[in-house]
Amino acid sequence: MSVTAAQGFTAAGIAAGIKENGNPDLALVVNHGPRLAAAGVFTSNRVKAAPVLWSEQVLRGGEVSAVVLNSGGANACTGPQGFQDTHATAEKTAESLNTAGHDETGGHAPGTVAVCSTGLIGELLPMGKLLTGVDKAVAQLTPHGGEKAAIAIKTTDSVHKTAVVSGDGWTVGGMAKGAGMLAPGLATMLVVLTTDADVPAAELDAALRAATRTTFDRVDSDGCMSTNDTVLLLASGASRVVPEAAAFAEAVRAVCDDLARQLIGDAEGASKDIRIEVIHAASEDDAVEVGRSIARNNLLKCAIHGEDPNWGRVLSAIGTTSAAFEPDRLNVAINDVWVCKNGSVGEDRSLVDMRYREVRITADLAAGTDSAVIWANDLTADYVHENSAYSS
Amino acid sequence: MSVTAAQGFTAAGIAAGIKENGNPDLALVVNHGPRLAAAGVFTSNRVKAAPVLWSEQVLRGGEVSAVVLNSGGANACTGPQGFQDTHATAEKTAESLNTAGHDETGGHAPGTVAVCSTGLIGELLPMGKLLTGVDKAVAQLTPHGGEKAAIAIKTTDSVHKTAVVSGDGWTVGGMAKGAGMLAPGLATMLVVLTTDADVPAAELDAALRAATRTTFDRVDSDGCMSTNDTVLLLASGASRVVPEAAAFAEAVRAVCDDLARQLIGDAEGASKDIRIEVIHAASEDDAVEVGRSIARNNLLKCAIHGEDPNWGRVLSAIGTTSAAFEPDRLNVAINDVWVCKNGSVGEDRSLVDMRYREVRITADLAAGTDSAVIWANDLTADYVHENSAYSS
Structure with missing residues (x-):
């Protein structure tokens, strides 16, 4: 092999x-x-x-x-x-x-x-x-x-x-x-x-x-x-x-x-694999930019680690990009529960089951027809431990 | 007051x-x-x-x-x-x-x-x-x-x-x-x-x-x-x-x-305040971009938490920017010890004393006369704990 x-x-x-x-x-x-x-x-x-x-x-x-x-x-x-x-x-x-x-x-x-x-x-x-x-x-x-x-x-x-x-x-x-x-x-x-x-x-x-x-x-x-x-x-x-x-x-x-x-x-210290799919983007570049911004948001990565469907941190991350979107048309699903609709509170966040390793975030930009998938990990105390002692 | x-x-x-x-x-x-x-x-x-x-x-x-x-x-x-x-x-x-x-x-x-x-x-x-x-x-x-x-x-x-x-x-x-x-x-x-x-x-x-x-x-x-x-x-x-x-x-x-x-x-969970000074940049924008890239590098932030003068992670962070610099002219000091000179090994890293809360990183781009200071924090297990439980 x-x-x-x-x-x-x-x-x-x-x-x-x-x-x-x-x-x-x-x-x-x-x-x-x-x-x-x-x-x-x-x-x-x-x-x-x-x-x-x-x-x-x-x-x-x-x-x-x-x-x-x-x-x-x-x-x-x-x-x-x-x-x-x-x-x-x-x-x-x-x-x-x-x-x-x-x-x-x-x-x-x-x-x-x-x-x-x-x-x-x-x-x-x-x-x-x-x-x-x-x-x-x-x-x-x-x-x-x-x-x-x-x-x-x-x-x-x-x-x-x-x-x-x-x-x-x-x-x-x-x-x-x-x-x-x-x-x-x-x-x-x-x-x-x-x-x-x-x-x-x-x-x-x-x-x-x-x-x-x-x-x-x-x-x-x-x-x-x-x-x-x-x-x-x-x-x-x-x-x-x-x-x-x-x-x-x-x-x-x-x-x-x-x-x-x-x-x-097998990422260092990770406890979750996060699949971030950005849909209805105006371009593939927009979708990738938004996906990457979500993937890199430390506060969100901590929330996912805590099995907390904190969709506000997803919106915060989207808001830092230059992608085409209107804030009041954004929709976000976590594990297929649309916890944010039209930029505001959506379905009951207590419906989100985050006990498994894979967590799926769907960000709907309502701005076009392009999409992209980015994979990320959560941020954990193990990540900190492993990387604070790596060279010493 | x-x-x-x-x-x-x-x-x-x-x-x-x-x-x-x-x-x-x-x-x-x-x-x-x-x-x-x-x-x-x-x-x-x-x-x-x-x-x-x-x-x-x-x-x-x-x-x-x-x-x-x-x-x-x-x-x-x-x-x-x-x-x-x-x-x-x-x-x-x-x-x-x-x-x-x-x-x-x-x-x-x-x-x-x-x-x-x-x-x-x-x-x-x-x-x-x-x-x-x-x-x-x-x-x-x-x-x-x-x-x-x-x-x-x-x-x-x-x-x-x-x-x-x-x-x-x-x-x-x-x-x-x-x-x-x-x-x-x-x-x-x-x-x-x-x-x-x-x-x-x-x-x-x-x-x-x-x-x-x-x-x-x-x-x-x-x-x-x-x-x-x-x-x-x-x-x-x-x-x-x-x-x-x-x-x-x-x-x-x-x-x-x-x-x-x-x-x-008073940043959440932080154990270090990191003062990042970028000097000899071609422009103030370059200095800020490089400072921010260093400030946001999770691997470096973990290393600082571990009191590890891991200057390679500083260079990695600089390398992701669009600022003007030549890799083999970069110099980096941690707490005033120039651990990286001309993009390579400099002074003995064991000379760096990182026991105190404030850590000073100086990145010399050798590309001009502008400079900027960015303040950041380390990444700690406490940060993860505080932010994985915030809304739950």
Whole structure:
């Protein structure tokens, strides 16, 4: 499963000693071809980690032969030395793969090795351990290594996350880590997707961008955007099947959606998954802006945690946006009870049952025909505890 | 002190029974002239409570003879009935003042009575209790009622907040409630300032807008904006002194600054006051945008709570803005220790002493000469507890 569900890929996950607790912390995913096509989407944070700057360069060529990922350190805000370390990691990975004879594709070049890192910002990686770990990971590569790779990229994740969707003779699979998201992000989100479909880089790029726009980009656990978020999609072409473009795009979207939901379901300290659907918006942008404003309202997130259907805080959040709406035409439902009608008191709030993990908020802007769904989490004392002690 | 420090004002604070616990919940401030000049600044939330819609109309006339304020209910998102209730409150206040003979100014008109409300959104006020309370408050008006008025407008405030600054023969004083702020707001912020200086409405307006722009508007405890935030400035002219404009404006600013700091110091559940100074910005707007982004970063707010000088989260927050800067020229100090230099590791973070309530973050954008200061709070388990149980 995971990144080795598709043919043409091997993977490994090992403990390199980057994490002081001895847990697995280094993952390797290798594309054995015949294709090495790839696409990537990266954090929109202007402060980007060294591995993001490196991998953005790699992806410009449209080819990725291997992805090396480490947890235990983000290698962000680490200056020129941090970038040199990422470069050295790619060099070492290519060299080690070539030495081990993983050269079916004509030899690995450092320029086709993507690098991802996650962990604390502002500390240099222990490069001796990391480079030794690369050799160890290369030695353990197998076509069944997907689960171990998914485990090795965990940081505060309580479970590892994988998903697979199969088409007609081809497969898209992947792994994710993080309790967060791409555009805004809680901790770092790293995702590697693989497929054995025979798809060129441009089509991968189009499918991946369309998929992330409505999945990872609409997950907003805590409004914070990481310096390291990375989503990669690698195609080996090993199935020799050229899928219909729409079917392939839908498979990529389905895997992204599945993984995005797993991220929300495992968000740091969360007790509720909040599905915010904005309907009857004048534009999709309006719907997303309003959904995000609701998703980021700390007072509302606390109320949801307390199982309090406090719709006034939903209206307060809507009121801070520039979306088209009239205050006295707004309607809000919580778990399908329309507690606010025409901007005022609606159905009895005591009818709202909030005992379950999933809470559905529907905001009706009564201003058009567009809609969007944003997923968020509640704000809890556990979130505070986990994030006030993270680096100490 | 408070709103009765200046000559020409009386005030009262009583328990009208709006709050179920029997605490004081109704305040009245009356201007006895000879001037009735006034200015107001209101929430920029597009979902505005009925009293805000009413008082905005009142202030357009530039005259306020009385302000009636209630805690125990925000009268927000209450539809046409909510607005009628606010109107009835103003009518009753004018009538009761005229009946009691408080007509030195030629009789109170409802159109010069400003109304402020704070409490839970989405519930109608108990108008019988409130209107009876108005009579009771009028009967208790005294030139020493400022403290009682300040107490009656408290909601989750642990202390009442007042401030006074004296000029040459004139005074500016005031009261505030809320653990929050004007533009973005945690719970509702209500502020009434009074002065006996002889100042016309236009000059009051200019002084108040200039003052709130750099005080209440730069307080960002939890990024949430209220539907009810209101700041009023009333001038009686009773001192017969016409102050120099700059001195008067500075006094208004000083009182606002004092009250704003008190709000941050009493923010719900907070254990730290965070002073965020952005320096060397290309513009003041850039400095404010960056300061606000840092102020609203939940991960950073948790780290500050944990006394963890996690400067990587400061850089992450800066990176989400559109301000002018180069990532590798950013510098960040926490409590004057430059833990980040040139976008990378700076001085030893163990040198940062974070045991005290005030924490100072300095973000140097190295992009210009402008600066701004934003005040914020940390994110704590107490904040979550207080706000997850507020309406239940």
